[in-house]
Amino acid sequence: MNARDVNARLVIAIDGPSGSGKSSVSKEVARRFGLAYLDTGAMYRAVTWWCLESGVDLDDDAAVLVATRSVPLEMGTDPDEERILVAGQDVRAAIRGDRVTDHVSAVSTTVPAREILVRMQREIIHESGNRIVAEGRDITTVVAPDADVRILLTASQAARMARRGRQLGAAASSNLQAQVVGRDAKDSTVVNFTSAQDGVHLLDSSELTMEQTVQGVIDLVIRDTDTAHDGAAEAPDDTGAAAPEEARQP
Numbered sequence: 001m002n003a004r005d006v007n008a009r010l011v012i013a014i015d016g017p018s019g020s021g022k023s024s025v026s027k028e029v030a031r032r033f034g035l036a037y038l039d040t041g042a043m044y045r046a047v048t049w050w051c052l053e054s055g056v057d058l059d060d061d062a063a064v065l066v067a068t069r070s071v072p073l074e075m076g077t078d079p080d081e082e083r084i085l086v087a088g089q090d091v092r093a094a095i096r097g098d099r100v101t102d103h104v105s106a107v108s109t110t111v112p113a114r115e116i117l118v119r120m121q122r123e124i125i126h127e128s129g130n131r132i133v134a135e136g137r138d139i140t141t142v143v144a145p146d147a148d149v150r151i152l153l154t155a156s157q158a159a160r161m162a163r164r165g166r167q168l169g170a171a172a173s174s175n176l177q178a179q180v181v182g183r184d185a186k187d188s189t190v191v192n193f194t195s196a197q198d199g200v201h202l203l204d205s206s207e208l209t210m211e212q213t214v215q216g217v218i219d220l221v222i223r224d225t226d227t228a229h230d231g232a233a234e235a236p237d238d239t240g241a242a243a244p245e246e247a248r249q250p
């Protein structure tokens, strides 16, 4: 298989902790390879928003499960146009607010609710024709362990906190540490996104710029998919991204 074959399946799974760069890097990688993009964290956030809106007690696992089963969620997969509707309502801004961020782990640690969302995510991957970058916490291990390329994207706690602070700017909560480190600690009780499983590449972005991180992912995709090793691997399009040195060798 070759990453540039527009008809071939190419499922890229990226996991990692909060602020490691999953969403921004995955979106850009999807654009460059012409793939769909799935933000699974947004699905956990959308269900949390739905529970809060409908007065579901987030401590009641059975009620969270019922809400997850019936959530009228529409997830877009265009990396250039985020589309997240719940009951027809655009929830893109609401699901990033403190209220949802502070409660989302209640949904993500409800194991039966995870099973519903994992099933929905597998369907979305299938519907993309298996041409997608999917990112979250359990994509490499549970949702798509058969992905063509699996990456655990990490960064030091200091780098992640600094990035999130810069990203949120004036909107950053005084609670930032709890929202990043505390939430990861809660989520880690149900999924492992801190150590790379067999066959999963570890990419540490602490000292990398965004572009270097995107290029690091592209290099891994080319390495894992260019089975011919015929030296034909190049950047996926003409965005200026360089092919890896080893791929240019004759």
Ligand SMILES: Nc1ncnc2c1ncn2[C@@H]1O[C@H](COP(=O)(O)OP(=O)(O)O)[C@@H](O)[C@H]1O
Pocket: 016, 017, 018, 019, 020, 021, 022, 023, 024, 025, 163, 164, 166, 167, 205, 208, 209, 210, 211, 213
């Ligand atoms: N390698 C990087 N270097 C510097 N900033 C980065 C890097 N990767 C991501 N960022 C920035 O950090 C912030 C958080 O990234 P995001 O993609 O939302 O992380 P995640 O989805 O893992 O929580 C964004 O503002 C993003 O532009």
Ligand SMILES: Nc1ccn([C@H]2C[C@H](O)[C@@H](COP(=O)(O)OP(=O)(O)O)O2)c(=O)n1
Pocket: 017, 018, 019, 023, 040, 041, 042, 044, 045, 104, 105, 108, 135, 136, 137, 138, 139, 183, 184, 187, 191
């Ligand atoms: N596949 C996934 C994706 C996200 N989650 C959980 C973990 C997070 O606390 C929430 C929100 O995920 P999101 O990726 O939006 O989180 P960030 O704020 O970017 O760190 O969902 C999960 O348990 N499994």
